[in-house]
Structures are given as C-alpha cells and as structure tokens.
Amino acid sequence: MSDTTPIPGQFTAATLSEALPYIQRYDNKTVVIKYGGHAMVDEALSQAFARDVVLLKHMGVNPVVVHGGGPQIASLLGRLGIQSEFRDGLRVTDDATMEVVEMVLSGPINKSIVRAINKAGGKAVGLSGSDADLMRVKRATRTTKDPDSHVEQVIDLGFVGEPEAVDVSVLNLLTDYDHDFIPVIAPVGFDGEGKRYNVNADTAAGAIAEALGASRLLLLTDVVGVKDKAGELLREIKADDIPALIADGTVSGGMIPKLETAAGAVKNGVGGAVILDGRAKHALLMELFTEHGAGTIVL
Numbered sequence: 001m002s003d004t005t006p007i008p009g010q011f012t013a014a015t016l017s018e019a020l021p022y023i024q025r026y027d028n029k030t031v032v033i034k035y036g037g038h039a040m041v042d043e044a045l046s047q048a049f050a051r052d053v054v055l056l057k058h059m060g061v062n063p064v065v066v067h068g069g070g071p072q073i074a075s076l077l078g079r080l081g082i083q084s085e086f087r088d089g090l091r092v093t094d095d096a097t098m099e100v101v102e103m104v105l106s107g108p109i110n111k112s113i114v115r116a117i118n119k120a121g122g123k124a125v126g127l128s129g130s131d132a133d134l135m136r137v138k139r140a141t142r143t144t145k146d147p148d149s150h151v152e153q154v155i156d157l158g159f160v161g162e163p164e165a166v167d168v169s170v171l172n173l174l175t176d177y178d179h180d181f182i183p184v185i186a187p188v189g190f191d192g193e194g195k196r197y198n199v200n201a202d203t204a205a206g207a208i209a210e211a212l213g214a215s216r217l218l219l220l221t222d223v224v225g226v227k228d229k230a231g232e233l234l235r236e237i238k239a240d241d242i243p244a245l246i247a248d249g250t251v252s253g254g255m256i257p258k259l260e261t262a263a264g265a266v267k268n269g270v271g272g273a274v275i276l277d278g279r280a281k282h283a284l285l286m287e288l289f290t291e292h293g294a295g296t297i298v299l
C-alpha cells in the first residue's frame, strides 16, 4: 500500500478532526431544532434524525426539539371529513380542528419522536407549550387590504395563537448537567383563560429559541432552503430584507412564518437561524459541524 492510499477509517477520522472547531463553538450552547411535519414522513430519516439529536447531546450541545405535524394533522382532518384552509401559512382553526391538532401534535407525533430519540440512546421528554406554563399565547390576528377600497379587514384565524410569554424554567431544569434530558415540544399553547391554541411550529420554535438565548435556530423543512424568483438557492439573507421578499412574492405559503420567525429570532438575540432540508440525511450535523453548512442562513 502506498503512503497516499487511505487506510480504512481515515476518511471518518479526518471528518471528525475537521469538526473540532465547530464542536468547540457549540460546546454547552443551546440549539433549537424545529422538526417539520414534512421532514418526518420517512421512517429511516426519522431514525437518522433521532440519532443525530442524541449525537449532538453527546458532543456537548444542548438540543431542544420543537416539532410540527401539518401533513399529519391534514391527514386526520381529511379522514374525519373536516375541511381546512390556510391564510398566510397559518391553519384557520375552529373548535373541531383544534381538537384534532392537539390530538395529533401532543399524541402520536410527540411520542414517536420521543421514542425514536430514546431508542437511539437519548433521554427525551415530551411536553407541549401547555406544560409548566411554557408558552402563553394571545389570539393571532391578521389583516388584509381590500384591493378596491384599500380598507383594512381583520381576518379571523380562530384558535391560532401567537406566543406572548415563554417560561423556560422547565427546559432549564430538564437540560442541566445533572439531568441531561432532551425536551421535545408540541406547539400547543394556552391563553390567560386556559384556552388552548394552535401555534405554528416555526413560530413556537422561534419564541423558545429567543427565550433560551439559543446560539442557533434550525428550521428543518422539505426544500433545500429559500429560493429566489429564478429558483436559485439563497445561501444568506439579512433579517431586514425579509419583508421585501414577502411583499414581492419571492416567498409564499409556509415559508412566510418561517422567515418571519427567523428574522424575529436573530433580532432578539439568537445567533443565527437556518432554513435547511430535513429530507437530507444528517442535515443537522452538516449544518453545525462542517464548513459547508446547509440551506439558507438568516443573520
């Protein structure tokens, strides 16, 4: 064998060695990971995600998972014959829809993520925004302008909540060195009267990342990142440029709450927010521990 022929394992060792500065950068830092419903449809991918979260924990990172479940909610609503519509990427939520939203998010989705992480050797604990006063919300409002009269009209979204106060004491308790748990949070909050609300999972993750002073907010979704009008990936966006991208239609649908969340998070102290492809295996590790990164970073 010549001197230049790699010996088995050398490639892995080199990759690990190159990761050293990144491991140091994220040591003891909090990373909030939003795990979107579209990124969890494949069983093998879900298991790989769980393993990566456990690996992060072993590498000294403090991962906090906030999950979605939009497609899974849609599937149960469909089976029950309940119609559902979205406004600006938010599901209009009446009483019957809220029932299904909480059933799906706090039930099978939350528990399957918890079980997958535990199976991979972690100690995940499932919560929702309603536990331990984690996420108080207010009723979300949106307005639209009538194109002819230019008069503003209020859109009623029903039981859609916007985070108003986040109390992270339960998360701090779970993640300190003595305990080492991994919180897995369903985005169901409640208001001052104890009424439950459906919170967009990106919005919930952003509010939690802000309250924790996270180093990174990673939003895992089903596209490579944010694309421009020509369909090219935008590697970096300034938070201040986001309103214009929404106004000129470059981004639409579910990408709107994602980018609004990213902009709000970085303006409120989160080190950076990244929109990345949850369908790509080990997307989390590539983003955090390689020089290539992944997706679109909002700074």
Ligand SMILES: Nc1ncnc2c1ncn2[C@@H]1O[C@H](COP(=O)(O)OP(=O)(O)O)[C@@H](O)[C@H]1O
Residues within 6 Å of the ligand: 036, 037, 038, 039, 068, 070, 089, 202, 220, 221, 222, 223, 225, 226, 227, 228, 250, 251, 252, 253, 254, 255, 258
């Ligand atoms: N400029 C854009 N770049 C990338 N995706 C976009 C853009 N504008 C709209 N989208 C849409 O946003 C979607 C991601 O939002 P969403 O479906 O809510 O994801 P998730 O369920 O992961 O939260 C993409 O699948 C894409 O259809």
Ligand SMILES: CC(=O)N[C@@H](CCC(=O)OP(=O)(O)O)C(=O)O
Residues within 6 Å of the ligand: 035, 036, 037, 038, 067, 068, 069, 070, 071, 073, 089, 090, 091, 101, 160, 161, 187, 198, 199, 200, 201, 202, 254
């Ligand atoms: C208000 C609102 O839209 N809530 C979302 C909550 C789940 C979610 O955000 O799931 P994804 O991240 O998988 O899209 C919904 O009902 O679909």
